[in-house]
Amino acid sequence: MNVLEADGLTKHFSARRGLLGGSRGVVRAVDDISFAIENGRTLGVVGESGCGKTTTAKLVLGLEEPTGGSIRFQGKDLRSLDPLGRKQYRKSVQAVFQDPYASLSPRMRISDIISEPLTTNETVTSADARKRVLKLLDLVGLPARSADLFPHEFSGGQRQRIAIARALALSPKLVVLDEPVSALDVSIRAQILNLLRDLQEEMGLSYLFIAHDLAAVAHMSHAIVVMYLGKIVEMGDAQSLVRAPKHPYTAALFSAALPSHPDEQRDEIVLSGEVPSPLNPPSGCRFHPRCPSAMTICSQREPELLNADDRLVACHLFSAGGNAN
Amino acid sequence: MSNSTLSSVSSNPRPRAVAAAGQPLLEINNFSTHYVSAQGTRVVRAVDDVTLRVNAGETVGIVGESGSGKSTLALSILRVLPTAARIVSGQLWFEGEDLVRKSDAEMQDVRGKRIAMILQDPMASLNPLFTIGNQVAEPIRVHEGADRSTAWRRARDLLKAVRIPSPETRVRQFPHEMSGGMRQRIVGAIGISCEPRLLIADEPTTSLDLTIQAQYLNLLRELQREHGLALIFITHNLGIVAKMCDKLVVMYAGRVVESGPVSQIFNTPTHPYTKALLNAIPRMSDRRQRLTAIEGQPPDLAALPRGCAFAARCPEVFDRCRKETPPEFNLDGGRTTRCWLTTAATQSGAA
Numbered sequence: 001m002n003v004l005e006a007d008g009l010t011k012h013f014s015a016r017r018g019l020l021g022g023s024r025g026v027v028r029a030v031d032d033i034s035f036a037i038e039n040g041r042t043l044g045v046v047g048e049s050g051c052g053k054t055t056t057a058k059l060v061l062g063l064e065e066p067t068g069g070s071i072r073f074q075g076k077d078l079r080s081l082d083p084l085g086r087k088q089y090r091k092s093v094q095a096v097f098q099d100p101y102a103s104l105s106p107r108m109r110i111s112d113i114i115s116e117p118l119t120t121n122e123t124v125t126s127a128d129a130r131k132r133v134l135k136l137l138d139l140v141g142l143p144a145r146s147a148d149l150f151p152h153e154f155s156g157g158q159r160q161r162i163a164i165a166r167a168l169a170l171s172p173k174l175v176v177l178d179e180p181v182s183a184l185d186v187s188i189r190a191q192i193l194n195l196l197r198d199l200q201e202e203m204g205l206s207y208l209f210i211a212h213d214l215a216a217v218a219h220m221s222h223a224i225v226v227m228y229l230g231k232i233v234e235m236g237d238a239q240s241l242v243r244a245p246k247h248p249y250t251a252a253l254f255s256a257a258l259p260s261h262p263d264e265q266r267d268e269i270v271l272s273g274e275v276p277s278p279l280n281p282p283s284g285c286r287f288h289p290r291c292p293s294a295m296t297i298c299s300q301r302e303p304e305l306l307n308a309d310d311r312l313v314a315c316h317l318f319s320a321g322g323n324a325n
Numbered sequence: 326m327s328n329s330t331l332s333s334v335s336s337n338p339r340p341r342a343v344a345a346a347g348q349p350l351l352e353i354n355n356f357s358t359h360y361v362s363a364q365g366t367r368v369v370r371a372v373d374d375v376t377l378r379v380n381a382g383e384t385v386g387i388v389g390e391s392g393s394g395k396s397t398l399a400l401s402i403l404r405v406l407p408t409a410a411r412i413v414s415g416q417l418w419f420e421g422e423d424l425v426r427k428s429d430a431e432m433q434d435v436r437g438k439r440i441a442m443i444l445q446d447p448m449a450s451l452n453p454l455f456t457i458g459n460q461v462a463e464p465i466r467v468h469e470g471a472d473r474s475t476a477w478r479r480a481r482d483l484l485k486a487v488r489i490p491s492p493e494t495r496v497r498q499f500p501h502e503m504s505g506g507m508r509q510r511i512v513g514a515i516g517i518s519c520e521p522r523l524l525i526a527d528e529p530t531t532s533l534d535l536t537i538q539a540q541y542l543n544l545l546r547e548l549q550r551e552h553g554l555a556l557i558f559i560t561h562n563l564g565i566v567a568k569m570c571d572k573l574v575v576m577y578a579g580r581v582v583e584s585g586p587v588s589q590i591f592n593t594p595t596h597p598y599t600k601a602l603l604n605a606i607p608r609m610s611d612r613r614q615r616l617t618a619i620e621g622q623p624p625d626l627a628a629l630p631r632g633c634a635f636a637a638r639c640p641e642v643f644d645r646c647r648k649e650t651p652p653e654f655n656l657d658g659g660r661t662t663r664c665w666l667t668t669a670a671t672q673s674g675a676a
Contacts, residue, residue: 188619
């Protein structure tokens with residue numbers, strides 16, 4: 001059972017080119033992507049800047065309206081929802097962001113920060129709200145006295161716990177985690193990743209986990225989506241994708257990840273060049289100018305996301321036409 | 326015990342450091358930098374009794390969490406500390422001269438020429454109002470007195486050396502016209518422009534994407550080989566250390582808790598903090614459901630507890646740790662550790 005399904009999801013932004021803003025270009029931030037998040041599971045999204053992972057998160061959170069395609073939540077198309085259903089959806093999908101210094105208001109007490117989603121979305125008495133706050137603090141491993149303190153009295157790891165408590169206040173089904181540990185110290189990251197795992201088990205939460213730390217994504221995710229310039233290039237079971245990436249970009253990305261041990265031997269694939277501008281993506285396969293195994297067809301025809309053994313890959317090497325070459 | 330110098334790293338398994346054996350390029354002895362509040366009432370021991378040695382051509386990784394003192398140590402080496410900071414004790418021997426005793430004017434000949442630094446954010450280290458050529462050529466003109474055309478020619482060569490495509494046009498462009506990876510490579514070009522002996526890189530790749538990070542680290546390694554540079558990496562990322570470094574220095578609460586050859590420390594860490602740190606990182610291959618987290622937080626540097634600063638979070642803590650500060654023990658193979666467990670376990674190994 002899937003908690004959320006995205007089908008042909010597309011988001012284009014119009015961009016003004018030049019100082020006088022004459023001709024307009026279109027940034028295809030997210031271009032026709034489809035994925036599903038299973039109940040109680042974690043879908044990891046990896047890719048470099050400009051690949052569209054944050055736009056995808058915003059679309060899922062309803063912070064951006066898609067240009068095309070649809071999102072179904074628990075089987076219902078978001079476009080078909082009335083305002084009340086829409087509100088219900090917003091309550092069911094919550095987010096934890098990267099920087100716990102920016103995401104908590106410095107002027108609010110912790111109890112107000114955590115109970116704000118409750119008081120704006122539900123009718124609760126202040127006594128009930130207080131009770132819920134204390135329960136949430138306990139859930140994320142903070143002492144009850146934290147409720148009356150301000151954010152500056154907490155360390156980065158503790159602030160992220162507060163942000164998680166706030167995200168859980170409305171008992172969501174899905175939590176979008178956008179780089180939830182990258183602003184934290186190494187010794188604190190493990191605490192937060194463990195906490196997120198425990199909460200998932202206890203509350204049956206689903207996660208959309210976005211991070212650039214591939215090892216953290218591999219550790220947390222059940223399935224992984226790899227994006228490049230607004231497209232999904234590979235998608236499948238986390239363990240097998242990490243062990244044997246198929247798409248040349250996935251292979252290069254994972255080989256560029258830093259080793260966890262100095263004696264680790266790896267064939268490093270160093271890509272030349274940089275990610276092209278999404279304003280003017282390359283023809284055919286968007287990865288072809290940097291791809292070490294590019295063929296003639298790659299610059300001419302865009303590969304479709306097709307079944308390749310246990311997963312989906314968008315590469316001519318794995319489609320019927322490519323094999324002949 | 327703590328003021329004995331480290332034995333030289335002769336058992337280093339990495340071939341590229343072999344040529345480096347011999348005289349240390351940089352020798353830091355019992356060095357301390359404290360931040361003192363205006364009234365003098367609060368003292369933050371940011372760097373406390375640090376001893377370490379960097380040989381020519383060697384790559385040393387200094388690892389620690391925020392507040393461990395790693396960046397303050399780097400700023401101390403260049404003597405570019407904020408006004409509240411005081412170097413309270415110790416020496417910084419660099420090519421036979423003590424940098425602590427140099428005047429500010431004398432330090433100007435060291436900075437950028439003999440020791441250069443690369444900072445985390447390339448946008449903040451480049452001036453948006455000057456062209457790339459101007460900024461790459463500046464240290465060459467200042468330190469070597471080169472005329473404009475010579476300096477600009479060198480700047481173009483440097484851009485080529487750091488793999489900037491079409492350097493002839495790039496020298497006339499401004500920082501905002503470059504991507505993040507290119508800007509960081511330009512900062513690298515400025516760093517090596519006067520052929521320094523030591524390059525200090527403070528989190529040089531945190532703002533870069535993975536594939537760009539890989540390019541940049543390989544570039545640094547090539548530059549190091551070509552110019553015989555010694556490199557100090559200041560980082561919180563053990564992966565960078567595993568990939569790049571010969572020697573690892575682990576800092577906690579202003580002190581060096583463990584140091585030695587990288588693969589030895591990864592294989593047999595001696596300090597409980599190092600062990601915990603290595604266990605806390607998720608690995609691509611592992612199937613662990615839970616990571617081994619280090620509970621609690623680093624202590625307040627203005628109110629350090631008595632004894633070992635890690636005692637409150639240490640799984641192997643015992644009585645002595647809370648009473649006495651462990652000194653730096655010298656172990657076999659050029660390793661050091663600051664832990665009371667060492668005395669019992671490796672008495673014979675202690676120097």
